[in-house]
Amino acid sequence: MRLTTVILPVRRWHEGGRDEWLRAEQLGFHTAYTYDHLSWRTFRDGPWYGAVPTLTAAAAATERLRLGTLVTSPNFRHPVTLAKDLISLDDISGGRITLGIGAGGMGFDATVLGQEAWTPRERADRFGEFLPLLDRLLTEDSVTYEGTFYSAVEARNIPGCVQRPRLPFAVAATGPRGLKLAAKHGQAWVTTGDPKLFETGTPEESVEAMRGQIEKLGKACADIGREVAELDKILLTGFTPEPGRPLESLDAFVDFAGKHFELGFTEIVVHAPIPDSDFAADQAVFEQIATEGLAQLTR
Numbered sequence: 001m002r003l004t005t006v007i008l009p010v011r012r013w014h015e016g017g018r019d020e021w022l023r024a025e026q027l028g029f030h031t032a033y034t035y036d037h038l039s040w041r042t043f044r045d046g047p048w049y050g051a052v053p054t055l056t057a058a059a060a061a062t063e064r065l066r067l068g069t070l071v072t073s074p075n076f077r078h079p080v081t082l083a084k085d086l087i088s089l090d091d092i093s094g095g096r097i098t099l100g101i102g103a104g105g106m107g108f109d110a111t112v113l114g115q116e117a118w119t120p121r122e123r124a125d126r127f128g129e130f131l132p133l134l135d136r137l138l139t140e141d142s143v144t145y146e147g148t149f150y151s152a153v154e155a156r157n158i159p160g161c162v163q164r165p166r167l168p169f170a171v172a173a174t175g176p177r178g179l180k181l182a183a184k185h186g187q188a189w190v191t192t193g194d195p196k197l198f199e200t201g202t203p204e205e206s207v208e209a210m211r212g213q214i215e216k217l218g219k220a221c222a223d224i225g226r227e228v229a230e231l232d233k234i235l236l237t238g239f240t241p242e243p244g245r246p247l248e249s250l251d252a253f254v255d256f257a258g259k260h261f262e263l264g265f266t267e268i269v270v271h272a273p274i275p276d277s278d279f280a281a282d283q284a285v286f287e288q289i290a291t292e293g294l295a296q297l298t299r
Contacts, residue, residue: 001257001261001266001267001268001294001297001298002030002031002232002266002267002268003029003030003257003267003268003270003289003290003293003294004029004030004031004032004033004066004234004267004268004269004270005024005029005031005032005033005269005270005271005272005290006032006033006034006035006070006236006269006270006271006272007020007021007024007032007033007034007272008034008035008040008043008048008271008272008274008279009034009035009048009049009050009051009054010043010046010047010048010049010274011047012047013049013054013057017049017054017057018057018058018061020272021057021058021061021062021065022061022062024062024065024272025062025063025064025065027287027290027291028290028291029065029290030066030267031065031066031067031068031098031267032058032065032066032067033067033068033069033070033098033100033269034051034054034055034068034069034070035051035069035070035071036051036052036069036070036071036072036073036077036100037051037107037108037109038076038108038109038112039108039109039112040107040108041107041278042277042278043277044108051069051072052085052089055067055068055069055089055093055097056088056089056092059089059092059093059094059096059097060092064096065096066096066097066098067093067096067097067098068097068098068099068100068170069098069099069100069101070100070170070172070190070236070269071100071101071102071170071172071190072099072100072101072102073101073102073103073104073105073109073127074103074104074123074126074127074130074149075104075105075107075109075110076109076112076113077130078150079130079133079134079137079150079152080137080150080152080155082134083134083137083138083155083157084157086099086138086161086167087138087157087160087161090161090162090163090167091161091162093162094162095161095162095163095167097163097167098167098168098169098170098187098188099167099168099169099170100170100172100190100234101131101134101169101170101171101172102127102171102172102173102178102190103123103124103126103127103172103173103178104118104123104127105123120175124175124177124178125148125149126149126150127177127178127181128177128181129147129148129149129150130149130150131169131171131181131185132181132185133145133147133150133152135166135169135185137152137155137157138157138160138161138165138166138167139160139165139166140157141156141157141158141160142154142155142156142157143155143157168187168188169185169186169187169188170186170187170188170189170190170232170234171185171186171188171189171190172189172190172191172192173189173190173191174191174194174213176216176220179216179217179220180220180223180224182217182220182231183217183220183221183223183224183226183228183231184224184226186231187230187231187232188231188232188233188234188267189217189231189232189233189234190234190235190236191210191213191233191234191235191236192235192236192237192238192239192240193206193209193210193235193239193240194206194209194210194213195239197209197240197241198239198240198241198243201240201241202241203240203241203242203245205241206240206241207259207260207263210235210260210263210265211263214228214233214263214264217231217233232266232267233264233265233266233267234265234266234267234269235260235265235267235268235269236269237256237268237269237270237271238270238271238278238279243278244281246268246270246289247270247271247273247281247282247285247286247289248285249285250285250288250289250292250293250296253270253289253293254293254296254297257293257297258297261297270286270289272286273286
């Protein structure tokens, strides 16, 4: 069981941003992620910094903490340029990077470059090409590829990642095509639960929905002869019914996390508190959960 956090890139580095990443390491979190967006929901009209530069600075400031995106998507990324950034980031961090990656959604990133927002089918089509190409770019010295959406012409990525054969992929997926990609290319699988239950569902319905997702992941793995146990299973909290409950108290976290670890999740991700936002929470409770939560669960 692992407890990790996600730090949204909303603070200037020298005005509290650096301190958050250092504090995450001091608190003993296994990993600290950040969102990879150009802007996001209610934070659109406020500060929001780039994921790759933020993680680069965090890598230089920390020593043990794993780092990553949760998640990157094709909305404004290209596999060739992303691969170069990731290889550099993995090198700077000394092999501490995990790439959370998914098909993307309908947020501001979907149209900021001037394109029409892709339909769910178009997102799945693009992701189905993006992820295998990125896998090749991170494991082969030179890649040439011509696809429907992405191309690479003798793309060089020497010397490759510090982590071998490449840095791990944590693939966010709930649909059949995405789960197949997670089974084939992922070292981990990511979910936020069932979005249809976020506003009107119950915690019990959410648990059952995620049980069904894990069963479908298991089938996708079985179809290619892979053991589902090989994949870490990551739950990003904050998007299930009663989204703030995991950070209400230590007891609330232990109850929430225990139910989800029993489902088969191996990692629970909690948001670092941001005052006056959807992620507002008591900092003292957050730190108590970081330092005591797993110990409570394993008693």
